[in-house]
Amino acid sequence: MExxxxxxxxxxxxxxxSLKMMVNVCGHALCESCVDLLFLKGSGSCPDxxxxxxxxxxxxQLFEDATVEKEVDIRKRVLRDxxxxxxxxxxxxxxxxxxxxxxxxxxxxxxxxxxxxxNKKIEDYKKSNREQIMKSKNKMSREEYELEELLEIEKQSExxxxxEIKLEEMKTKKKKLREKEALIDELMxxxxxxxxxxxxxxxxxxxxxxxETKPASKVTQFSTGIQFGRQNQSSFLPVSIEEGPLFxxxxxxxxxxxxxxxxxxxxxxxxxxxxxxxxxxxxxxGGFVSSIACMRALQDALAGLYHVKKAIA
Amino acid sequence: MFATSTQCKHxxxxxxxxxxxxxxxxxxxxxxxxxxxxxxxxxxxVFLTPDEEKLxxxxxxxxxxxxxxxFQPPMPRCVVGTAxxxxxxxxxxxxxxxxxxxxxxxxxxxxxxxxxxxxxxxMQFLANIKGDRDKASDIILNNELLLMxxxxxxLSIHNPFRPVEGLFIDIKTRCTxxxxxxxRPGTEHFLERSLLTDAVLLYSPSQVALAAILHAxxxxxxxxxxxxxxxxxxxxGRGKLDxxxxxxxxxxxxxxxxxxxxxxxHQKLLEKKLEKCxxxxxxxxxEIYKQRMQAMLYDDDELYTxxxxxxxxxxxxxxxxxxxxPGA
Numbered sequence: 001m002e003x004x005x006x007x008x009x010x011x012x013x014x015x016x017x018s019l020k021m022m023v024n025v026c027g028h029a030l031c032e033s034c035v036d037l038l039f040l041k042g043s044g045s046c047p048d049x050x051x052x053x054x055x056x057x058x059x060x061q062l063f064e065d066a067t068v069e070k071e072v073d074i075r076k077r078v079l080r081d082x083x084x085x086x087x088x089x090x091x092x093x094x095x096x097x098x099x100x101x102x103x104x105x106x107x108x109x110x111x112x113x114x115x116x117x118x119n120k121k122i123e124d125y126k127k128s129n130r131e132q133i134m135k136s137k138n139k140m141s142r143e144e145y146e147l148e149e150l151l152e153i154e155k156q157s158e159x160x161x162x163x164e165i166k167l168e169e170m171k172t173k174k175k176k177l178r179e180k181e182a183l184i185d186e187l188m189x190x191x192x193x194x195x196x197x198x199x200x201x202x203x204x205x206x207x208x209x210x211x212e213t214k215p216a217s218k219v220t221q222f223s224t225g226i227q228f229g230r231q232n233q234s235s236f237l238p239v240s241i242e243e244g245p246l247f248x249x250x251x252x253x254x255x256x257x258x259x260x261x262x263x264x265x266x267x268x269x270x271x272x273x274x275x276x277x278x279x280x281x282x283x284x285x286g287g288f289v290s291s292i293a294c295m296r297a298l299q300d301a302l303a304g305l306y307h308v309k310k311a312i313a
Numbered sequence: 314m315f316a317t318s319t320q321c322k323h324x325x326x327x328x329x330x331x332x333x334x335x336x337x338x339x340x341x342x343x344x345x346x347x348x349x350x351x352x353x354x355x356x357x358x359v360f361l362t363p364d365e366e367k368l369x370x371x372x373x374x375x376x377x378x379x380x381x382x383x384f385q386p387p388m389p390r391c392v393v394g395t396a397x398x399x400x401x402x403x404x405x406x407x408x409x410x411x412x413x414x415x416x417x418x419x420x421x422x423x424x425x426x427x428x429x430x431x432x433x434x435x436m437q438f439l440a441n442i443k444g445d446r447d448k449a450s451d452i453i454l455n456n457e458l459l460l461m462x463x464x465x466x467x468l469s470i471h472n473p474f475r476p477v478e479g480l481f482i483d484i485k486t487r488c489t490x491x492x493x494x495x496x497r498p499g500t501e502h503f504l505e506r507s508l509l510t511d512a513v514l515l516y517s518p519s520q521v522a523l524a525a526i527l528h529a530x531x532x533x534x535x536x537x538x539x540x541x542x543x544x545x546x547x548x549x550g551r552g553k554l555d556x557x558x559x560x561x562x563x564x565x566x567x568x569x570x571x572x573x574x575x576x577x578x579h580q581k582l583l584e585k586k587l588e589k590c591x592x593x594x595x596x597x598x599x600e601i602y603k604q605r606m607q608a609m610l611y612d613d614d615e616l617y618t619x620x621x622x623x624x625x626x627x628x629x630x631x632x633x634x635x636x637x638x639p640g641a
Contacts, residue, residue: 257316258519259550275485294482300471301479304315304517305545306553308560309327 004064006031008038008047021061024053027070027110029061071110078106081126083136179205258305261298267291272298315517319467324402326514335405337363343408347592360590365583366409372580373414374400374509381422384441388431390504394472396425397508403463405514411592412456419449420456428468452597473504473513476522484526488540499529503568510567516560523557524564 004013004021011031013019020032028048030038038044039055046053063069082102089095108118126133183201187194267273272294279290315321326332340363344356351359361369377400381393399421404414419442426433438453439446461468477500484493503525507513512521523541530537546554593599 255314255316257321257517259546270486272482272486275482297475297479297482299479300315301476301483301519301522302545304321304471304519305523305557306550307315307321307325307517307520308556309325309515 006034008034022058023061023066023069023073024057024059025070025073026051026053027066027073029066029069030058067110071106074109075106078102078109078122080137081122081129081133083133083140085136088132256299256303257307258302261295261302264291264295267294315471315519318469318471319465320398320469320471321517323465323467324398324514325517328515329511332405332511332514333363333367336367339404339406339408340366340410343411343592347410361408361410361583361587365586366404368575368580369409369414369583369587370400370404371509372575372583373418376415377418377422378505378509380418380441384422386433386437388426389429390474391470391472392422392425392429392431394474394508394513395429395470396421398470398472398513399425399460399464401511401514403460407463409587410590412459412595413587413591416452416456416597417460420453420460423453424457424460424468428470448597455597471518473507473518473521473525476519477504477525480519480522480526483545484537484540487544488537490530490535490537490540495533496526496529496535499532500525503528506568506571507564509571512564512567516564520557520560521564524561524568527561528565528568 004019005011006019006021007028008030011019011033021029022032022035023029024046026046026049028046030047035055035058038047039053039058042055044053044055045051059069059073061069063072079102082098082105084095084098086092086095089098105118105121108114179201183197186197186201190197262270262272273291276290276294279288326335340361344351344360348356348360374397377396378393381388381396400414400418403412403417403421423438425431426438435450435453439450442449481493481497484490504521507521507525516524527537527541541557542554546557593601594605596602
């Protein structure tokens, strides 16, 4: 973007860091001050291609390439009319063909190929699909409306939640103050041992806190009574996931098919490890203990001693 | 744990009869597929009989043992045991005539080295093989996947060697036998011979280990019976004792059969017969095999080019243009 330059006044981004490029439907860029100057009356022609333009169609250039701007503009316009959804077609093939056609139209318009015929095509389409276009326009506006409503509700619930939290905070602050005062009063006027009094008070506070933490979790409820029972409402919410039963850990049992081997603690008490080589220091550093090998040998020796393969009748 | 292993579930058999039946089945299937033009009467003049196949497997088991013994660097016993298991398992469902035992044998050892984490490189491995080493490495690598597939990818093997150690520890701890280490040479000799039998396919590794120790003890006129009945099995295992005694007896009689001498001349004749009737598709020296390999290689290439061109077409059609180099 460093070498952005207005084609008319030759101002660059370097000279004027706040340079703002604007584009219109033709896709030729102008800087903001030139637009102000040229389109003082509200309309005029493009200095590049002499096409008649309106001032209020100028937009800030988002993309470096002005033709992209142009395409975005055209796309917006075309899609306003070509607004069929996949549901409107009997097969995926048809839908894809339709999309292909829309893309061709947009491509033609952006690259000035066969503009007259293409525009005619659009007109034809508009005529033959007037009802459809109206319907989808309605639908779009309704969807937008619903979205707004949802946002409104969210905002309100947020507000009410914040209020509640504020209230809660104030309450607790007051309570603390009161407790403190009560403690001081008690200490001043009571005859009991000061330490005891402090202890009972801290106990009370603790109990209170425990009680308090529980109901705090169910504050998330709308305080406003707005209903939003429309059918499309569910499409805005994430799909709820069906959760199966929770995983329960079952300890693995050992199938030995033989006499049970001694457990690890018995190795030393029964004297097994007298007969094995103790691990060296290096081996111990690596996490190897001789009892592991001993256990393994014993388990292997005893497992499968009862093994009998029965003939399958 | 052996009881939950694939070895226990899929590769333990009830009796030698069952094993023989399976092997006969493999033999029969091979003849069915490749010997349709041979008449019923002289079928076994051309092809090996199931018994002859068994003799061949037996012979190559000895080869396998000697190969492992001479192997440099010396390999741990568990590799040998595992290789034996693979070899035996392979020829339960396959015919000797289809895959030559000489080739399967080295492949088994090679795979066993990997599985038992005995790290030798291909070069080190080939140094132990006489003859054409390039050909040998081709054979091993070609057969490795086949072998694993025939083993159903059940690669972990429970060998009787660790149970022997466990039993020795147990005997030293709970038995009053004086100097149990005396039994070790006899035990090891027994285990080595047990690998040459079908015992490892019929009995659990701990049973084989126990039989080996009991055999060694009886050779030294020691008696471990009270250890087995009272200490090892105790009260809870009393009901199972009879089956164990049967198993030990079975293993010992099977191992005794190993010592029966074999007829060298007969073996040579069989070798010649096998050379004539082996499946040429799996014989690396045959023309058919070479053609097949070439075709496979070619197929791979063809498949690749096909995929690539399809991709290219797809790209072109979706973009509506051909990719040009940035300089163009």
